[in-house]
Amino acid sequence: MLPTLEAAELPADAIEVARIADAWGIKGWFKVLPHSAQPEALFSSKRWFLQPPGGKTSGAFRLAIREAKEHSDCIVASSEDVPDRNAAEALRGARVFVPRSSFPTAAEDEYYWVDLIGLQVVNRDGLALGTVRELLASGPQTTLVLDALEAGKPVERMIPFVSAFVDKVDLPGRLITVDWQPDY
Missing domain, CATH: 2.40.30.60 (RimM)
Structure with a gap:
């Protein structure tokens, strides 16, 4: 250097x-x-x-x-x-x-990926689906990649980060609420 x-x-x-x-x-x-x-x-x-x-x-x-x-x-x-x-x-x-x-302030309903990593994800029923490990740019949309444990075994989930499935992002509360079920 x-x-x-x-x-x-x-x-x-x-x-x-x-x-x-x-x-x-x-x-x-x-x-x-x-x-x-x-x-x-x-x-x-x-x-x-x-x-x-x-x-x-x-x-x-x-x-x-x-x-x-x-x-x-x-x-x-x-x-x-x-x-x-x-x-x-x-x-x-x-x-x-x-x-x-x-960083510049993000517009309403826009998020920096770095701010989403580590957030907990729950569905509308309050069922924990996992923690955001990373995000993937997959064509026209971004996909959340979650890590979870089910019956003591690691599970990976992918949820499209689009308004059809994402109900709310609460950055201060470190929580994302989605319309998604664990068996999707």
């Missing part, structure tokens, strides 16, 4: 949103591969936190972003702290984190 970057602790609400792929051009710009098809968090935050590639959880660095914009199938960004191509190449593979508090 660059020695000129300021060492920093990851914020408690840091979310990994991208990875730096490579240098872009000769003036210190770098290519960023977002984890989301809608990378608004990268554009809304002017400070990113970087960690070296791999599973290392310490050694974060703060990077002040001058500009980030869409380019082809990726994002390109620049920083005062990255003056040239060599410095940008040194960032290759770094994991990019952004504080959740700097």
Whole structure:
């Protein structure tokens, strides 16, 4: 990692949103591969936190972003702290984190996937169906993937995250109510 970057602790609400792929051009710009098809968090935050590639959880660095914009199938960004191509190449593979508090506010009935992970899911009868483990983009809709235990055995459920099946999302209550039965 660059020695000129300021060492920093990851914020408690840091979310990994991208990875730096490579240098872009000769003036210190770098290519960023977002984890989301809608990378608004990268554009809304002017400070990113970087960690070296791999599973290392310490050694974060703060990077002040001058500009980030869409380019082809990726994002390109620049920083005062990255003056040239060599410095940008040194960032290759770094994991990019952004504080959740700097994400733009979601519109009504829209949710960030990261906010749904870990929520309990119950049906209209109050029967627990599981906990959201992940979300899948499956064509025109998103699908909730739940982990549950039935008779002491792990069970995976998938529920389309569409208004026909999702009655209510209560983020503060950490609960999603659905029109779904366990045997579907």
